Amino acid sequence: MPVLIRIIDGNALTVSLSGLSPDETAILKKLFLMSDQPERPSFENPEPGVFLIHGSQNQVGHFIKHIASHPKIPVHIRTALASRLDNYLRNDYKLRCRDRIIDLSDRTHIMGILNVTPDSFSDGGRYLDQNKAASHAKEMISQGADIIDIGGESTRPGAEPLSEEEELRRVIPVIKRLSSEIDTPISIDTYKYRVAEEALKAGACIVNDISGLRFSEDMAKVVADYGAGLVIMHMKGTPRNMQQNPVYDDVIAEITKYLSDAIEKAIKAGVESEQIVIDPGIGFGKTLEHNLVILNRLNEFKILGRPILIGTSRKRFIGMVLNQDEPARRIEGTAATISLAIERGAKIIRVHDVEHMARVAKMTDAVLKIKI
Numbered sequence: 261m262p263v264l265i266r267i268i269d270g271n272a273l274t275v276s277l278s279g280l281s282p283d284e285t286a287i288l289k290k291l292f293l294m295s296d297q298p299e300r301p302s303f304e305n306p307e308p309g310v311f312l313i314h315g316s317q318n319q320v321g322h323f324i325k326h327i328a329s330h331p332k333i334p335v336h337i338r339t340a341l342a343s344r345l346d347n348y349l350r351n352d353y354k355l356r357c358r359d360r361i362i363d364l365s366d367r368t369h370i371m372g373i374l375n376v377t378p379d380s381f382s383d384g385g386r387y388l389d390q391n392k393a394a395s396h397a398k399e400m401i402s403q404g405a406d407i408i409d410i411g412g413e414s415t416r417p418g419a420e421p422l423s424e425e426e427e428l429r430r431v432i433p434v435i436k437r438l439s440s441e442i443d444t445p446i447s448i449d450t451y452k453y454r455v456a457e458e459a460l461k462a463g464a465c466i467v468n469d470i471s472g473l474r475f476s477e478d479m480a481k482v483v484a485d486y487g488a489g490l491v492i493m494h495m496k497g498t499p500r501n502m503q504q505n506p507v508y509d510d511v512i513a514e515i516t517k518y519l520s521d522a523i524e525k526a527i528k529a530g531v532e533s534e535q536i537v538i539d540p541g542i543g544f545g546k547t548l549e550h551n552l553v554i555l556n557r558l559n560e561f562k563i564l565g566r567p568i569l570i571g572t573s574r575k576r577f578i579g580m581v582l583n584q585d586e587p588a589r590r591i592e593g594t595a596a597t598i599s600l601a602i603e604r605g606a607k608i609i610r611v612h613d614v615e616h617m618a619r620v621a622k623m624t625d626a627v628l629k630i631k632i
């Protein structure tokens with residue numbers, strides 16, 4: 261009988277600490293060498309101030325517990341390490357929005373895009389008419405949409421800002437109508453607090469702020485007052501200038517820091533952690549390479565402890581890889597990014613092609629859920 265060899269992988273973790281002082285690095289090294297944990301993770305100190313811990317989830321978890329109770333490690337490092345690891349491993353997300361609780365733990369949720377605009381990059385002009393918008397929302401729900409995201413202003417690269425009055429005129433009647441006709445949660449895609457407030461009054465329950473609380477000081481307060489869900493998205497610059505040579509030292513570190521600060525800002529304004537979703541903002545002040553790195557390393561945002569939303573649908577970076585100018589022909593490319601993003605921890609996917617992407621998500625979920 262042939263010998264069967266099975267290599268079990270996929271649970272390996274690397275925890276990286278940087279910015280450590282020489283003393284802190286020395287203490288960590290010492291604790292590592294002194295640890296009597298039977299199967300220790302391995303460690304590396306590749307450059308001054310940087311300390312890497314590699315191992316299985318169990319090994320790393322045990323070691324972090326071990327140092328978390330060690331008085332010689334500064335408290336901020338101990339608590340940050342323990343909570344980041346807990347966050348990284350958690351999967352039990354619930355999103356609270358007004359009187360609803362959306363359980364994100366059992367499967368990937370689909371946010372269907374409804375652009376009530378004349379000029380969106382992919383579906384501009386198709387749903388400006390209220391009847392068409394309502395029937396498209398219902399069609400997406402029948403295809404598997406869990407949330408309908410309504411936007412009145414295109415934020416494609418180079419787009420001119422829209423007046424508040426015009427944005428309200430486009431979205432409010434559609435939200436009023438849909439909230440009386442459907443039970444599916446409605447989110448409002450806006451960075452203007454007045455539009456968010458009117459949308460909430462009209463029946464929306466989530467605010468999707470592409471500026472990540474940056475453009476409107478009162479946004480977090482409105483969300484807190486209504487107990488609404490809040491999507492905090494990262495964008496570098498503004499839609500008008502964001503694609504003019506965006507530069508990052510470390511794109512993941514910068515976005516993580518931004519999102520972390522924005523979560524804190526929301527919480528200070530009275531928003532509860534369970535109302536918050538985070539989104540690294542694919543295509544918003546990012547080059548092709550930045551977008552690919554974000555997708556590849558999406559799991560790193562899990563340390564923030566909030567569910568991740570991802571919006572790759574039909575976007576230009578997919579067209580760049582596939583050499584495809586026509587957004588409607590970027591469906592397979594979108595499917596690839598969606599499946600990968602789910603594997604890397606995305607809990608909500610924002611898409612145009614609900615029927616197809618709901619199937620992609622369901623299939624990906626099935627593979628990830630199987631007990632091995």
Ligand code: HH2
Nearest residue numbers: 375380381414415416491493539542571
């Ligand atoms: N992308 C777009 C708009 N809103 N919101 C979140 N949270 N994440 C995204 O990635 C995101 C978003 C851009 O896509 P679309 O709405 O299709 O285009 P346009 O801005 O041209 O209306």
